[in-house]
Amino acid sequence: MTAAPEVRAGDAPEPAPAEETARHADPSAAGGGGWRALLLQPALVVLGVVAFLVWRLTADLSDTEARQLGWAVLGDSIREHLALTAVAAVIVLLIAIPLGIALTRRPLRRLSPLVVGIANTGQAAPAIGLFVLLATWLGFGFGTTVVALVVYAALPVLRNTMVGIEGVDARLVEAGRGMGMSALAVLLRVELPLAVPVLLAGVRTALVLLVGTATLATFIDGGGLGVLINTGITLSLDSLLISGAVLVALLALAVDWLGRLVEHVARPKGL
Amino acid sequence: MSETAPAPSAGPVAAGDRHISGVPIRLDGVTKRYPGQEQPAVDDVTLEIAAGETVMFVGPSGCGKTTLLKMLNRLIEPTSGRIHLGDEDVTDQDADQLRRRIGYVIQAGGLFPHMTVGTNVGMVPRMLKWDKERTAARIDELLDLVGLDPAVYRDRYPRELSGGQQQRVGVARALAADPPILLMDEPFGAVDPITRQRLQDELLRIQEELGKTIVFVTHDFDEAVKLGDKIVVFDVGARVVQYDTPERILAEPAEDYVADFVGAGATLKQLTLTRVGDVDLVQVTTAVAGSPSAEAVAAARAAGDDFVVVLDARGRPISWPTVAELTRTATVPQTVDERLPVVGLRSTLNDALDTMLAASQGGVVVTGRRDGLAGVMAVETVMAAIQRSRTEAAG
Ligand SMILES: Nc1ncnc2c1ncn2[C@@H]1O[C@H](COP(=O)(O)OP(=O)(O)O)[C@@H](O)[C@H]1O
Ligand SMILES: [Mg+2]
Numbered sequence: 001m002t003a004a005p006e007v008r009a010g011d012a013p014e015p016a017p018a019e020e021t022a023r024h025a026d027p028s029a030a031g032g033g034g035w036r037a038l039l040l041q042p043a044l045v046v047l048g049v050v051a052f053l054v055w056r057l058t059a060d061l062s063d064t065e066a067r068q069l070g071w072a073v074l075g076d077s078i079r080e081h082l083a084l085t086a087v088a089a090v091i092v093l094l095i096a097i098p099l100g101i102a103l104t105r106r107p108l109r110r111l112s113p114l115v116v117g118i119a120n121t122g123q124a125a126p127a128i129g130l131f132v133l134l135a136t137w138l139g140f141g142f143g144t145t146v147v148a149l150v151v152y153a154a155l156p157v158l159r160n161t162m163v164g165i166e167g168v169d170a171r172l173v174e175a176g177r178g179m180g181m182s183a184l185a186v187l188l189r190v191e192l193p194l195a196v197p198v199l200l201a202g203v204r205t206a207l208v209l210l211v212g213t214a215t216l217a218t219f220i221d222g223g224g225l226g227v228l229i230n231t232g233i234t235l236s237l238d239s240l241l242i243s244g245a246v247l248v249a250l251l252a253l254a255v256d257w258l259g260r261l262v263e264h265v266a267r268p269k270g271l
Numbered sequence: 272m273s274e275t276a277p278a279p280s281a282g283p284v285a286a287g288d289r290h291i292s293g294v295p296i297r298l299d300g301v302t303k304r305y306p307g308q309e310q311p312a313v314d315d316v317t318l319e320i321a322a323g324e325t326v327m328f329v330g331p332s333g334c335g336k337t338t339l340l341k342m343l344n345r346l347i348e349p350t351s352g353r354i355h356l357g358d359e360d361v362t363d364q365d366a367d368q369l370r371r372r373i374g375y376v377i378q379a380g381g382l383f384p385h386m387t388v389g390t391n392v393g394m395v396p397r398m399l400k401w402d403k404e405r406t407a408a409r410i411d412e413l414l415d416l417v418g419l420d421p422a423v424y425r426d427r428y429p430r431e432l433s434g435g436q437q438q439r440v441g442v443a444r445a446l447a448a449d450p451p452i453l454l455m456d457e458p459f460g461a462v463d464p465i466t467r468q469r470l471q472d473e474l475l476r477i478q479e480e481l482g483k484t485i486v487f488v489t490h491d492f493d494e495a496v497k498l499g500d501k502i503v504v505f506d507v508g509a510r511v512v513q514y515d516t517p518e519r520i521l522a523e524p525a526e527d528y529v530a531d532f533v534g535a536g537a538t539l540k541q542l543t544l545t546r547v548g549d550v551d552l553v554q555v556t557t558a559v560a561g562s563p564s565a566e567a568v569a570a571a572r573a574a575g576d577d578f579v580v581v582l583d584a585r586g587r588p589i590s591w592p593t594v595a596e597l598t599r600t601a602t603v604p605q606t607v608d609e610r611l612p613v614v615g616l617r618s619t620l621n622d623a624l625d626t627m628l629a630a631s632q633g634g635v636v637v638t639g640r641r642d643g644l645a646g647v648m649a650v651e652t653v654m655a656a657i658q659r660s661r662t663e664a665a666g
Contacts, residue, residue: 175381178346178454179395179444180371193385268385270428 038264041257048250052243065239068231078247081224084142084214085207085255088149092206096154097199100161101187112162119155127152127213135220145214145222152213153206160202164195193268200266204259211252215244225251291323293484294357294451296343301352303338311350312338314508320501322451325478325485327495329532330505330512336488339509340454343486344373356452371395374453374483379461380441382429388414388440389425395448413443416480418473418642435466439473446481455487459494465629468622471497472615479617492533496521496543497619504529518544541660542653547623547637548616550656552646557582560589560605564597571597579603580636586643588613588636613638616645624653 056069067073103112122130131148138144168191176186192199218226225244232241296319303313313335320326328336341347343354345366353362361369382391389410396406411421417439429437438458445453459467475498478485489495495502496517504513504520506528513525521540524530533540556576558567560583571579571594581590581603590608597603612630614623616639623635627650639645 171377171379171381172383174346175375175377175383178344178370178375178377178381180367180369180398181394182367185398190383270385270387270430 035264038257038260041253041260045250045254045257048246048253052246052250056243059239061239062237064235065237068228068237068240069243074247077223077225077228078251080222081211081214081217081226081248081251084145084149084217084222084224085210088146088153088210088214089207091146091150092154092157092210093203095150096157096206097161100158101165101192103158104162104165104191116159116162119158122151123155128216128219131216131220140221142222144220145217145224148220149210149213149217153210156202156205156209157199158202160198160205161195164198164202165191167198168194194271197263197267197271200259200263204256204263207255207259208252211248211255215248289323289479289482291482292449292451293323293482295322295355296320296452296484296486297355298339298343299353299355301339301342301354302350303335303342303347304350311508313342313349314510315352316509316511318503318511318514320484320486322484323482324500325487325498327499327502328486328488328505329490329492329495329502330509331507331532332490334505334507335509336505337456339505340456340486340488343452343454344370344375346370346375371398371448372450372452374445374447374450376441376445376453376455376458378457379434380429380437380439380444380458382437382440382444384429387426387428388419388432389421391429391440392444392447394444399448401448409447413446414440416446416477417443419443433466434462435470438462438470442474442477446477446483451484453483453485455485457488457490460490464625467494468614468618468625472618472622474498475617476615493543493619493621496540497622504532541663542621542624542656543619545620545656546616547614547618547620547635547648548639548645550620550648550652552637552648553634555580555647557644558597558603559584560603562603564600564603567603568594568597580644580647582644583607585641587641588638588644591636591647611636614648615639620653620656623648624650627653 061069099115102108103115127148130152131145134148134151135144138147172190172194173186176190177183181189214222214224215226215229216222217224218230225248228240228244228247232238232244298316298318301313301316302311304311316339328340330336338347342349343356345354345361349362353360355361356373382388383394386394389407392410392413393406396409401409410425414421414424419436419439424432424436424440429440432440441458445455459470462470471494487495487498489498499517501514502517502520503511504525506512513520513529515525520529521533521544524533556567556571556574556579558564558570558579558581560581567579571577576594578591578593579597580588581592583589583605588611590604590606590611592604610630612626612632612635614626614635614637616637618626618637626635627633634647634649637645637648
C-alpha cells in the first residue's frame with residue numbers, strides 16, 4: 001500500500017553531461033502526462049454522477065427503493081460518509097505525521113521498525129474485525145467508527161512520512177547541519193519539503209482507504225453510504241446495493257483526484 | 272580574526288605578501304572514540320595549521336580523516352581534546368553558531384535540490400540575518416567568483432547544472448558568509464578527471480585571491496600535491512605520520528609507509544610539482560572572433576605560426592583553427608570549440624599532459640587571470656621536464 005516514490009520521466013538517469021553542458025530542465029517533463037491524467041479523472045467522476053442521476057430520475061422504483069434512495073436520505077448518507085472520512089482524516093494527519101517525524105529523529109529512530117511492524121499487523125487484520133472489536137469495547141456509534149477508521153488509515157500516512165523523510169539524501173542533512181542550520185531548521189527547510197511527494201501520496205492512499213472503509217460504519221451504527229449497501233443486501237434490493245457501491249466509488253475517485261491535485265501543486269520545484 | 276602564527280613560506284607559490292583572510296587552527300590531543308569500538312577512530316591528534324594555508328589530509332580509507340575534519344566544525348563531537356580556531360577555544364561553543372563561520376563543502380556539492388542556485392548560495396547569509404540587497408549582491412559576487420554567470424545560473428535548480436557546475440555552486444555556498452576557514456571532504460571525488468582538474472585550478476585561483484585556511488580531505492595523492500601548501504599523511508587512528516610540504520614529502524618520505532603511499536613513480540611526481548606557470552609558454556598569434564580572417568592569417572604568416580588562437584570579447588580563448596582553416600572563412604569564427612584543451616597557470620604539467628592526451632592534441636592553451644589567454648604550451652615542454660627530472664634522479 002506504500003506509494004513508493006514514483007520514477008517520472010524527468011527523473012530518468014541521464015548520461016553524465018560533459019562539464020559546462022547544462023541540462024536544461026524541460027518544464028513540461030514533470031507535468032505533461034500528469035495534467036492529462038488530472039483532467040481525465042474528474043471527467044470520469046462527473047460522467048458517473050450524471051449517469052447515476054439520469055438512472056435515479058428515470059428508473060422505475062418500488063416504494064422501499066424510492067424511500068431509501070430519496071434525495072434527503074441520499075444527501076444525509078453522503079454527508080455522514082464525508083463527515084466520517086473528514087474527521088478521521090484530520091485525526092490521522094494530526095497523529096500520524098508528527099509521529100512519523102518523531103520516529104525518524106535520533107532518540108526514537110530505534111523504535112521505528114517496531115512501530116511499523118505493529119502498524120502493518122493492524123493493517124493486515126480484517127477491517128470489519130477491527131470495527132467489531134472496537135465496538136464491543138467502546139460501544140456503537142460515530143465516535144467508535146472514527147476511532148476504528150483512524151487506526152486503520154494511520155498506517156499509510158505514518159509509513160510514508162517515515163519513508164519520505166528517510167529517503168532524503170543523508171548528505172543533504174549533513175550539508176544543512178554543516179552550514180549551521182539547526183536540526184529543526186533542517187527538518188522544516190530540507191527534510192519535510194523533500195519528503196512532501198511521498199508523504200502526500202500516503203495521505204491520498206489513506207483518504208481513499210477511509211472512503212472505502214467508512215462503508216463498514218453501518219455495522220456499528222456509524223451511518224454513511226454503507227447503510228444503503230447493507231440494506232440492499234438484507235432486503236435483496238440490487239438497486240440499493242449498486243447505488244451505494246457506485247456512490248462510494250465516485251466519492252473515492254473524487255477524493256483521489258483532489259489528492260493528486262494537491263500533490264501536483266505542492267510538489268517542490270526543482271525535483 | 273588573528274594572524275598569530277605567520278604561515279611559514281610553504282610551497283613554491285606562497286608569496287610572502289599574499290592576502291590572508293584565514294585564521295590558524297590548533298588541535299590539542301583530539302580523540303574520537305565511537306561507542307562500541309575498541310580503537311579510537313582518531314587517537315590523540317595534535318596539529319597546527321597556519322592561517323591562509325591549504326592543508327591536505329591523505330591516508331588510507333577508514334584512517335579517520337573525515338572524522339577529524341568533522342570535529343573541526345563539530346559535526347562530530349570530540350571525545351576529548353581541545354580545538355582552537357584563531358585564538359578562540361571553540362570546543363564548547365554553540366555548534367550551529369560555530370558552523371556558520373566555517374565553510375563546509377562535500378562531495379557533489381550537497382546542494383538542496385528544491386532550492387534555486389541563488390537560494391542555496393544565500394543560505395548562510397540569510398541565517399546570519401543579512402538584509403536582502405546585501406545577500407543578493409553577495410550571491411552574484413560568489414557565482415562570478417566560481418566562474419558561473421549569475422544572470423544565467425542564479426535562478427536555476429541544481430538538477431539543471433552539470434556535476435562540475437554543482438560543485439562550483441557548493442564552493443560558492445560555503446564561501447557565502449566569507450568564513451575564514453573552509454573544510455572540504457573529497458569534494459571533487461565524484462566528477463570526471465578533466466572536470467576535476469578544472470575545479471582544482473579554480474580552487475587554486477580562488478584561494479590565491481582569498482587566502483582562506485583550507486583543510487581538504489582527499490584520497491588522491493596527486494591532488495594533494497597539486498593543491499596543498501602542506502600535506503598530512505595519516506595512518507590508522509589518524510596517527511600523523513608526516514606533515515610537511517609536498518616537495519619534502521616526495522623527496523624524503525618519513526617512513527616506508529609514506530613512500531609506499533606516495534607511490535613508486537616518484538621521479539614522475541616532478542610533473543605534479545611543476546606548474547604550467549613555471550615553464551616557458553609560447554606566445555602565439557591571436558584573433559578576436561568576428562574580425563576579418565585575412566588580417567589574422569597575415570599576422571600568423573608574419574609570425575611564422577601555423578595556427579591562431581581565437582579569443583572571445585572578454586579575451587578568453589575559444590578555439591585554435593589552423594591558418595589553412597582560417598583562409599577558408601571571411602571572418603574569424605565565433606564557434607566555441609568544446610574540445611579545446613585548456614589548462615590554468617596553476618595546473619601541473621601532469622594535468623597539461625592529461626589534457627593533451629584526452630584531446631589528442633600536441634599542446635594546450637594556457638589561461639591566466641579571469642580565464643584570459645596566457646600562452647600555449649607544447650608537448651615537447653612536458654617531455655623536456657620529464658627528461659630533466661630523470662637525469663636529476665639518475666645523477
Ligand atoms: N558514525 C560512525 N560510527 C561508528 N564508527 C564510525 C562512524 N564514522 C566512522 N566510523 C569509523 O571510524 C573510522 C574512521 O572513519 P572515517 O573518519 O570516515 O575515515 P576516512 O575518512 O579516513 O576514510 C572507520 O573505522 C569507520 O568505520
Ligand atoms: Mg572519508
